[in-house]
Amino acid sequence: MASSEGVGKAPTGVAGFDRISNGGLPRGRATLVCGGPGTGKTLFGLAFLDNGIEQGETGVLVSVEEPFDQLAAAVTSVGHDLHAHVDAGRLAVCDIGIDALSVAEVGDYDLSGLVARIDRAIDDVGATRVTIDTIDVLFMSLSNERSLRLSMLSLFDHLRDRGITTVVTGEKGTTDGLTRHGLEEYVSDCVVTLENVVDQGLATRYLRIVKCRGGGHETDRIPFFIDDDGLQVLPVTEAALDYRVMTDRVTSGVEDLDAMLNGGYLRGSTVLISGSAGTGKSSLGASFAHAAAAAGERTLHVSFEESPAQIVRNMRSIGVDLEAPELDSRLMLSSVRPTQFGTETHLARIVRGVAEHDASTLVIDPVTSLLHVGRPHEVRRLMTRLVDELKARGVTAVFTAFLREAETENVEDVAAGVSSTVDVWIHLRNIEHDGERNRLIHVLKARGMAHSNQVREFVLSDGGIELMDVYLGPAGVLTGSARVAQEARDERELEEIRQRISRRERELETLERTLGADIERMKASYETQRADVEAALAEARLLLENKAYEARLVARSRGIADHG
Amino acid sequence: MADQWQLRLFTSSGNPRSRAAEAAVREACKDRLGEDGFSLEVIDVFEHPERAEAEQVIAVPTLDVLWPSSGLRLIGDLANVEVLTQRLGLPRGSLSALD
Numbered sequence: 001m002a003s004s005e006g007v008g009k010a011p012t013g014v015a016g017f018d019r020i021s022n023g024g025l026p027r028g029r030a031t032l033v034c035g036g037p038g039t040g041k042t043l044f045g046l047a048f049l050d051n052g053i054e055q056g057e058t059g060v061l062v063s064v065e066e067p068f069d070q071l072a073a074a075v076t077s078v079g080h081d082l083h084a085h086v087d088a089g090r091l092a093v094c095d096i097g098i099d100a101l102s103v104a105e106v107g108d109y110d111l112s113g114l115v116a117r118i119d120r121a122i123d124d125v126g127a128t129r130v131t132i133d134t135i136d137v138l139f140m141s142l143s144n145e146r147s148l149r150l151s152m153l154s155l156f157d158h159l160r161d162r163g164i165t166t167v168v169t170g171e172k173g174t175t176d177g178l179t180r181h182g183l184e185e186y187v188s189d190c191v192v193t194l195e196n197v198v199d200q201g202l203a204t205r206y207l208r209i210v211k212c213r214g215g216g217h218e219t220d221r222i223p224f225f226i227d228d229d230g231l232q233v234l235p236v237t238e239a240a241l242d243y244r245v246m247t248d249r250v251t252s253g254v255e256d257l258d259a260m261l262n263g264g265y266l267r268g269s270t271v272l273i274s275g276s277a278g279t280g281k282s283s284l285g286a287s288f289a290h291a292a293a294a295a296g297e298r299t300l301h302v303s304f305e306e307s308p309a310q311i312v313r314n315m316r317s318i319g320v321d322l323e324a325p326e327l328d329s330r331l332m333l334s335s336v337r338p339t340q341f342g343t344e345t346h347l348a349r350i351v352r353g354v355a356e357h358d359a360s361t362l363v364i365d366p367v368t369s370l371l372h373v374g375r376p377h378e379v380r381r382l383m384t385r386l387v388d389e390l391k392a393r394g395v396t397a398v399f400t401a402f403l404r405e406a407e408t409e410n411v412e413d414v415a416a417g418v419s420s421t422v423d424v425w426i427h428l429r430n431i432e433h434d435g436e437r438n439r440l441i442h443v444l445k446a447r448g449m450a451h452s453n454q455v456r457e458f459v460l461s462d463g464g465i466e467l468m469d470v471y472l473g474p475a476g477v478l479t480g481s482a483r484v485a486q487e488a489r490d491e492r493e494l495e496e497i498r499q500r501i502s503r504r505e506r507e508l509e510t511l512e513r514t515l516g517a518d519i520e521r522m523k524a525s526y527e528t529q530r531a532d533v534e535a536a537l538a539e540a541r542l543l544l545e546n547k548a549y550e551a552r553l554v555a556r557s558r559g560i561a562d563h564g
Numbered sequence: 565m566a567d568q569w570q571l572r573l574f575t576s577s578g579n580p581r582s583r584a585a586e587a588a589v590r591e592a593c594k595d596r597l598g599e600d601g602f603s604l605e606v607i608d609v610f611e612h613p614e615r616a617e618a619e620q621v622i623a624v625p626t627l628d629v630l631w632p633s634s635g636l637r638l639i640g641d642l643a644n645v646e647v648l649t650q651r652l653g654l655p656r657g658s659l660s661a662l663d
Contacts (some may be wrong), residue, residue, distance in 0.1 A: 097620050104651050105638030112576035113609045113621035120613035138622070144640070147623075 008214060010129070010165040013051020014044065016233030020214035021209055024503055025190055029213060030156050030166040032187035032291055032538050034179045035194030040205060040224070041169040042066075043075060043231050044194065048167045050080040052129045053090045059129040060121040062114075064137045071133075078230040092121035096138075103147035105144050111151035115158055122164065136171040139181040152186045178210065189213040194224075195294040204344050206235055223385075225345040234348050234385060238287070250361070250396050251295060253287030253320075256467035257426075260452040265424060267360075268394045269447075270387050272367075274401040275428030280439050281400040282306075284428070285363045286315050287465055288398050290322055292361040293331035297396075299361040300353050301333045304369035308333035319464045332357050338369040346370050347382060351389050360395055367399035387421045423447040428458060441467060567572045569593065570630035574621045576609050581641040585625035596654040627652075634635035 009023030018024045025031045025048070035041045042065075049059040059107070061082070063071055072082040085091035094117050118130065135152075142148055159166050164384040165189045168187050170179040178184045184191055196203055206221045215495055224233040249264035252271075258264040265271055265288075275281040282305070289301040301322075303311055311333055322331060334353065336346065347370065364370075370382070390397045399422070424446040430437055439458040443451050457468040573589060586606055587625030593602040609616040609624055619628065623639040629652060642648045 054584035094617070096622060103637050103639055105640050106638050106647055106651060107643045108581060109623040109625060109640045110576075110579055110581070111622055112624035113574055113578055113616045113626060114623075116576065116613040117617045117621075119610070120617065142623070144638075151623075166579075 029189035031190035039194040131239035269423035272314035412462035
């Protein structure tokens with residue numbers, strides 16, 4: 001049974017693992033799964049058997065550490081019913097009770113007894129898969145290391161010759177080497193390590209494929225978790241590169257915000273709504289959930305702060321009915337206490353919730369409940385994985401992010417880890433003025449879409465959410481009644497100015513009219529005076545001419561007398 | 565015989581130590597218990613894996629003492645007769661030497 005991802009891989013059925021291992025474990029070979037106590041290596045080995053059997057294979061469990069009944073009981077709670085497989089003849093068990101006997105070692109030996117028993121079990125059910133858990137126990141109980149090493153070599157040769165896909169669990173080494181007893185020397189086709197890292201009081205499990213024949217596997221340390229559904233690996237998907245880019249819009253639930261975003265959120269995008277307490281981010285998130293469900297989207301709303309009943313009540317007060325019959329159970333509200341699980345488990349439960357509800361829309365309120373526990377780079381990784389997973393599924397997601405009031409000043413720093421992974425970032429802010437608290441909304445980022453970068457006032461009323469234009473004046477941004485008062489003041493001022501203008505206009509008209517009259521009068525006076533002056537001038541000129549004539553006459557008559 | 569030592573040896577066909585172990589056990593027992601002083605059952609694990617399973621056998625050779633003491637198990641090639649004799653708690657002194 002070859003996996004679709006590649007020839008020669010046996011799918012483990014462990015959620016996520018087959019994706020990061022490029023199809024599963026090398027078929028017909030042995031895989032070493034090593035880790036410290038409680039890291040989940042036994043569960044991995046059992047899941048490999050159980051899932052293989054569910055897919056039509058058959059298996060053998062060689063239980064060296066714990067009696068089978070004890071193992072089977074321990075994994076019932078995570079969904080593996082091993083007894084049923086035994087009853088159905090699809091699983092055979094070899095209980096290796098090493099501690100039951102007092103054994104004295106006299107000389108060299110081999111483990112043919114073990115091999116014969118495993119062979120018998122394989123033949124019983126025609127097994128294709130074998131899990132040996134935990135083979136190290138043999139090294140702890142027996143002391144002839146040379147005999148053990150030679151026996152291990154022949155055991156794994158034997159299983160390989162029989163074409164059995166084997167999982168061998170081993171205890172993690174304390175110093176160098178992957179395992180305490182150097183098992184990696186015998187099982188070299190594939191090695192997987194599991195670890196449980198406790199950081200800041202919270203444990204995170206990690207899985208790493210150290211090597212795997214055939215290659216093509218993820219080499220990073222990948223977080224995984226164990227819950228009711230067993231072991232699940234949540235990789236950063238390679239699908240990150242080929243998301244379907246969608247261009248249709250999903251309403252944000254607020255008409256005015258849709259307008260600011262040029263039509264709403266892009267389908268499949270991830271939206272961050274940040275803000276301090278009481279800024280209305282939860283309401284904005286829940287409004288989106290309501291609008292999406294109303295528009296036919298299957299929607300999951302995950303709250304870390306309030307119960308579904310509280311959310312319904314809160315939203316009813318602003319006229320949004322999350323239980324409206326027309327939503328037709330498309331909207332699913334779920335509440336989880338942040339402290340209930342580790343970060344990884346929360347994350348994976350959300351992803352699973354999305355899958356189970358077949359949701360195309362997700363709201364997490366607030367996502368910071370998941371993030372405040374980790375170191376910044378872990379948070380980034382976590383967010384990247386979550387966002388990748390959602391994008392791969394084409395889910396439109398709104399995350400609210402709680403920021404303390406003090407952080408809102410440098411919001412870009414605080415949310416930087418998160419903001420780089422989201423497509424749209426909307427920031428809500430409280431401002432206080434005249435003893436009144438008002439809300440501002442600002443689209444800080446909107447990847448790949450035209451958007452308004454205006455600051456608007458965000459108003460929660462019993463009619464839902466509305467955005468108002470804000471007053472941007474010399475005193476800064478004004479909102480609420482201050483804005484209303486200012487607007488009234490503005491209106492009065494404008495009216496006064498208008499009146500002043502018309503008054504001046506009238507003055508000007510008057511002036512012009514006066515000027516015209518004056519000009520006419522002065523013109524008339526000028527004409528009169530000019531006529532007078534011209535007459536006088538003409539008279540004077542005539543007089544001058546007469547005088548000159550007279551003088552010439554006198555001179556002539558005197559000249560006659562002198563020469564006469 | 566009521567006071568016969570009861571011994572059981574698990575062997576495997578492919579393991580040369582098996583024959584050596586069987587020979588060593590027979591020799592030591594014959595020497596200390598006499599020809600009729602013991603009975604030894606030899607079981608090949610590959611021929612009778614169900615016996616190996618039932619008796620929780622892992623290693624080959626495995627020698628179990630069922631009587632007079634029970635629950636004593638030795639594993640290994642049993643090549644050192646001195647150690648074997650001592651571990652089994654066989655009577656001191658060779659029967660053949662007393663003759």
